[in-house]
Amino acid sequence: MKEAKRKDWDTYFMDIAYMVSTRSRCPRRHVGAVLVQGKKLLGTAYNGAPMGVPDCSEAGCMIAEEIEMIEHDGKQEMVKKQRCVRTIHAEQNLLLFTDRIDREGSSVYVTDEPCWTCANMLANSGVTEIVYHRPYPKDSDKVKEMMKQKGIIFRGLDSYEPPRETVMVVSD
Ligand SMILES: [Zn+2]
Numbered sequence: 001m002k003e004a005k006r007k008d009w010d011t012y013f014m015d016i017a018y019m020v021s022t023r024s025r026c027p028r029r030h031v032g033a034v035l036v037q038g039k040k041l042l043g044t045a046y047n048g049a050p051m052g053v054p055d056c057s058e059a060g061c062m063i064a065e066e067i068e069m070i071e072h073d074g075k076q077e078m079v080k081k082q083r084c085v086r087t088i089h090a091e092q093n094l095l096l097f098t099d100r101i102d103r104e105g106s107s108v109y110v111t112d113e114p115c116w117t118c119a120n121m122l123a124n125s126g127v128t129e130i131v132y133h134r135p136y137p138k139d140s141d142k143v144k145e146m147m148k149q150k151g152i153i154f155r156g157l158d159s160y161e162p163p164r165e166t167v168m169v170v171s172d
Pocket residue numbers: 025026027028056060061062084085086087
């Protein structure tokens with residue numbers, strides 16, 4: 001390589017999303033999301049409790065148990081999963097703190113593939129592209145199908161490596 005490789009835009013904005021995610025106070029999951037119009041950063045958000053309300057680091061996670069169906073050796077199996085429901089998801093906070101007019105035709109970079117609820121809201125938010133890094137298999141099929149129906153570009157960054165100091169170990 002002749003010169004130091006310049007960061008491409010995907011890496012640049014996803015790095016920022018990971019930086020933003022380090023603000024999260026939920027020990028179970030750190031998610032960051034940024035709104036980008038062209039090459040301009042228009043908003044940042046992470047998952048967290050509403051402002052002025054104790055967050056997970058103060059009040060502990062608010063755990064909900066869910067039964068999830070997974071396929072194992074070709075058979076459907078029921079597994080119990082725990083989720084923290086104290087926080088507003090990063091994507092939802094991003095929508096709360098940005099203006100519709102800024103979102104029209106914009107892209108969202110988010111560290112994690114959106115859950116069904118967030119995907120639904122993003123689909124109605126004016127954004128035309130969603131770029132994510134870590135897959136979220138639980139809702140992936142239906143989310144991808146809906147994005148296709150809406151004509152929203154929905155792509156995962158497969159060969160992306162987040163900045164090491166921004167990644168937390170997720171306790172699942
Ligand atoms: Zn939590």
